[in-house]
Amino acid sequence: MQQQPLSRNRIFILLFIAGIFAVIGFSMFLTTVSWYAISELESAAAVGLVLIAATIPRLVMMMFGGVVADKYKKTTIMFTTNLIQSVMLFSIYVFLSNDLLTLTVLLVLAGVFGMLDAFFGPASVSLIPKVVPKQQLQRANAIFQGADQIAFIIGPILAGLIMESLGVASSFLLATILVFLSAVFIFPPFLKEAPVEEGVTQRPWNNLKEGLAYVRQSSFLLTGLIVLMALNFFVFGALHVAMPLLVDVHGGSPLNLSFMEASLGIGMLLGSFILSVYTIKKQRGTVTIYGLIASLLLFVAFSQVSSLSWLTVFLFFIGFAMVFVYIPFFTVAQERTENRIMGRVMSIIFLAMNGFDPVSYGIIAGFVSAGIPVQMVLLGLGIMGMVIALVVFFKAKEFRHV
Numbered sequence: 001m002q003q004q005p006l007s008r009n010r011i012f013i014l015l016f017i018a019g020i021f022a023v024i025g026f027s028m029f030l031t032t033v034s035w036y037a038i039s040e041l042e043s044a045a046a047v048g049l050v051l052i053a054a055t056i057p058r059l060v061m062m063m064f065g066g067v068v069a070d071k072y073k074k075t076t077i078m079f080t081t082n083l084i085q086s087v088m089l090f091s092i093y094v095f096l097s098n099d100l101l102t103l104t105v106l107l108v109l110a111g112v113f114g115m116l117d118a119f120f121g122p123a124s125v126s127l128i129p130k131v132v133p134k135q136q137l138q139r140a141n142a143i144f145q146g147a148d149q150i151a152f153i154i155g156p157i158l159a160g161l162i163m164e165s166l167g168v169a170s171s172f173l174l175a176t177i178l179v180f181l182s183a184v185f186i187f188p189p190f191l192k193e194a195p196v197e198e199g200v201t202q203r204p205w206n207n208l209k210e211g212l213a214y215v216r217q218s219s220f221l222l223t224g225l226i227v228l229m230a231l232n233f234f235v236f237g238a239l240h241v242a243m244p245l246l247v248d249v250h251g252g253s254p255l256n257l258s259f260m261e262a263s264l265g266i267g268m269l270l271g272s273f274i275l276s277v278y279t280i281k282k283q284r285g286t287v288t289i290y291g292l293i294a295s296l297l298l299f300v301a302f303s304q305v306s307s308l309s310w311l312t313v314f315l316f317f318i319g320f321a322m323v324f325v326y327i328p329f330f331t332v333a334q335e336r337t338e339n340r341i342m343g344r345v346m347s348i349i350f351l352a353m354n355g356f357d358p359v360s361y362g363i364i365a366g367f368v369s370a371g372i373p374v375q376m377v378l379l380g381l382g383i384m385g386m387v388i389a390l391v392v393f394f395k396a397k398e399f400r401h402v
Helices: 010-039 044-071 074-097 103-131 134-165 168-185 204-216 219-249 254-277 284-303 308-336 339-354 357-369 374-395
Strands: none
Touching: 010 044, 010 074, 010 103, 010 134, 010 168, 010 219, 010 254, 044 074, 044 103, 044 219, 044 339, 044 357, 074 103, 074 168, 103 134, 103 308, 103 339, 134 168, 134 254, 134 308, 204 219, 204 339, 219 254, 219 284, 219 308, 219 339, 219 357, 219 374, 254 308, 284 308, 284 374, 308 339, 357 374
């Protein structure tokens, strides 16, 4: 592949724009649905149930999403999933506008929405090394991560402002429009993706087993999966359900929730910008583990803060630290993985990142519903995560020197 500036890479630019629209819409959905559950349904358990509904079908389909990404054009998969997701969001808007949005309906629609993401995620991540030279992978990943965080900053703020002024239904409607625009920019004829590499024809289950075997033989991938699972279970997944609960405990408003989510995004954006300028060439495994330890230390401190303002500040630093886990690991994984199996490997990575999120949601919502303060639950999770991070640091010497 002839190397050219990313700013002149047509497919990369279209993916970049589509990604911004998609993530703004998705982050608006998360903020809006979390606030609706805690304010209208008036239940901490409802927040956990909705987030679980959005993630469990996603996890069930995630592995097969990677198989599909290796067999079909990734742009076609991304376009189709975005289009159907926009229909799901519009359905939520219609139900809510007509006072028909019960918890059961919300759970079903959130489940379908999450299941579709199981196909979008592996396709989008595995497309980057197909259109970008290896020398530009870290920069491309950092730019995409930065775009995601800009979108995650804009999305919650938009959702908070619209819910405050026009109501929850209007926030769902704008999210619908943005996800639909993402589908427009990812329309396959616009991108003209290269044909899929031909492989041995076999059953989907055998394709899946081949991906698992590929990961098992790599000590780097196995250790990285443990790091991602720890980060997303003990920190990122916990924050999703904890933020609306903490805003409610401290008497905040939708804008407070928006500012907290935006602060997390701004921290990740700054970290992404640094990694887009400075390429890490040595000991990327060490950087990944240090990022995990820093995230957990900040999370433990976050769990004991009682001010919404200081919670927002800590979220900025947590977001900054998390980027130094994701980007170095993703870059090495993409460099070391063959294109023919990229979708399956990325789907396994996505599964490790998100597989325990529903458990995290359920644990926090369950303990809070039982009367245990959310701050104590978060402290316990942070300490457990730190123990795992330290074990990985001292045991995984080969990973640290990648």
